[in-house]
Amino acid sequence: MGESSGSVSVDVKRISFGGKEHHILTRHGPIAVAVYGDLEKPALLTYPDVALNYMSCFQGLFFCPEAASLLIHNFCIYHISPPGHEFGAAPIPSHDPVLSVDQLADQVADVLDFFGLGSVMCLGVTAGAYVLTLFATRYRERVLGLILVSPLCKSPSWTEWLYNKVMSNFLYFYGMSSLIKECLLHRYFSKEVRGTSQVPESDIVQACRSLLDQRHSANVWRFLQSINVRYDLTETLKKLKCRTLIFVGEDSPFHLEALYMMTKLDRRYSALVEVQACGSLVTEEQPHAMLIPMEYFLMGYGLYRPSQRSCSPRSPLSPSCILPELLSPESMGVKLKPIKTRISLQV
Template sequence: MWLLLKSQIISSFVHCSNNIPFKEKNLIQYYFSNAQNGKQEFSEHDIETPHGVLHVTMRGVPKGNRPVILTYHDIGLNHKSCFNTLFNYEDMQEITQHFAVVHVDAPGQQEAAPPFPSGYRYPTMDELAEMLPSVMTQVNSVIGIGVGAGAYILTRFALNNPTLVEGLVLINVDPCAEGWIDWAASKLSGWTSNLVDIVMAHHFSTDELTDNQELIQTYRLHIAQDINQDNLALFCGSYQYRRDLEIERPVVGLNEDTVNTLTCPALLVVGDTSPAVEAVVECNSRLNPTKTTLLKMADCGGLPQVVQPGKLAEAFKYFVQGMGYSKDTFSHDGLFLFLSNSDGDFMMVRSTTTGREIYIPTNYTAKVTHRWLFSGISRYKAVELLMHPDNQSGAFLIRESETSRDCYSLSVLRRTSSSYQDCVRHYRISILPNGWFYISPRLTFSCLHQLVEHYSESADGLCCRLTVPCFIQGLDNAREARPVPTTIRRPTINWKDISRKRSESDNCLVSEGLREAISSYLQMTEDNSWDT
């Protein structure tokens, strides 16, 4: 684990308008070569590109052929206010021990940035993406983390340079161009609101603006005081007039090689109360479901990297492991399978990518037992266990699938006010080639525990929300108070006592159509011995 050095190597800020020619000598070469002996240095430099100057900050040292983590912030923020909370989090620092990090500030958005000269034309979003290759002259590839406008820029960069991007974490990404309704709304809001209010509405929902006053006040002051307002207006204007990314979901076996979409793994992240929820869901619908994961974070608004850095760091760790970088060394050996327990302090494992067999310390492993994971039980047995009277609605278990190899099944109990209507629903849990799990292809999880956590927070398509693992007679199950049964009125009409003959009487309590329906139902249940 390493600490951020307070002393920074800050080069003089070079201000460049569109009229300044591009220089072949790239300053980024300096701070890549300046890192010595694996030391975690922190340096800031200005990189000249064909479309202007980019302010970049380097953390750590490139590690061999491993990719560099490249970040890009949203409007109204810079790399510090957008990412410091996340990258200073303990779990994230454990990851960055193995990867260098390059933070990119959009032109004129860094702290103490001077204003642009009169008549300066700010780069378009496409041009901002075209500036990034100048930052990568000394690296082979990157794993990108972008928020909002930064997520859009990194996506455009990955579409233009697929071989340079190994993976993308896209927070609050919007793949669409601003529609005319959005444009009109922004114009109207501009008459009644200042720039700070518009940016705040971009980041936070209405509820968050009123409920989380401490966070809101902190970022309102930062946007108003730490970011040059003229420069911010130019960046906002560039994002407002962005083009549609024009990506579409490929059809397996039909247009996978020709369709315009991301070819790298992507993790889409959004808070459940963020203003960007609809945009992120739209982006997810356009990407390859076998390479895309949507993470909708509960109890989180427009800045998940600030409000929930621990959850995001854990998700990023699983994302990097899914790309083939091992948990302990993050070397590109793929995932490891346990082969056998050896006598002593070491255990043999095999890389699923290279086939290499190595020994790791047994104290690096721990046995994890989940009460909801069952082995060797059938579908019928799962129903029998879940229908136990001590199980409440939402009780569940996960078992090995009887019909599909290497798959699981989720069995869930749904209780109703009438006990005879209680039922157990079964859902197949499939596994992607990268080892991730899903019930619906639009939502994938790196492990079963994550899947259970998600559906415990929201039913999201299941018959009900998961509550507690299945009760097993004889085990120390934590029982919860069961609700008192409700008193219901017994039906006054017994269907089986109703004659199948039509009644012409006007005083009949049952209409002719309903009588025919009841008659047909009774006939079918008698002939086929169906359950009633």
């Protein structure tokens, strides 16, 4: 791994999450990381989807009391924002090159080095899930587990490439217009919460729409450009030995890709949860559906909710603490056949 060009940390208090935001100069430019929790606890890294940051992508999950108690009790959270996606970010200078997906993964490694972290748990959504999966394939010894939400693992199909190209052009010439926001909301959420002419859109969609207004279109354009030239990770997925838990909304545009990814992972170490009536952004739309699968998943590392164990973990996670019988999908509470988190009952 190459040496970083240097690092600078500027702390900004975030009342909403109670953490601090650090600005770190990596070998591929600056990146913002919001840190929440006890630094002595094991590390959980998060990485959001295109045009989102930790507030707009993970607020629902961390504001869900049961999920928050599980995650915050066991981890110190490191929320990584894609370059230029953090609160108050300035437009990235136009002469700066667009980062490749490999460089984005290298930035994650630089974040670990900056905080002195060894091995970490990772939680990513769609484009962020791709970056963290790529990071796991390039730095295998530094990833203990992957929790992926509506992940990407293949290079873009012609349809996705063209769709993203059109969005990129509109972003470049017209900025964060109403059309772009509608395209992004369609990417994130199911039709149920986006609303119709008769049914108003839900509060989470309204909140996300408002947060999208805060993004600089040039910075979103850059991240979209990076993801639109990503390459196929299929051949490297089988080599992953860290345990992987995948969530995907059945109404997600990337539902089939998540199913494909599951077939390429080692089934001894992976499990899939399909969330009914949900889009890509399960962390916001149905965060409660993630609780039980995550709880079983983390039990494999000896981690529990506070009500189950009184002690707070303070030693780094280690594969040696994983019980062999907890490595199977069945032990995670997930059958080999994907579970359905919500069943529609007809009366």
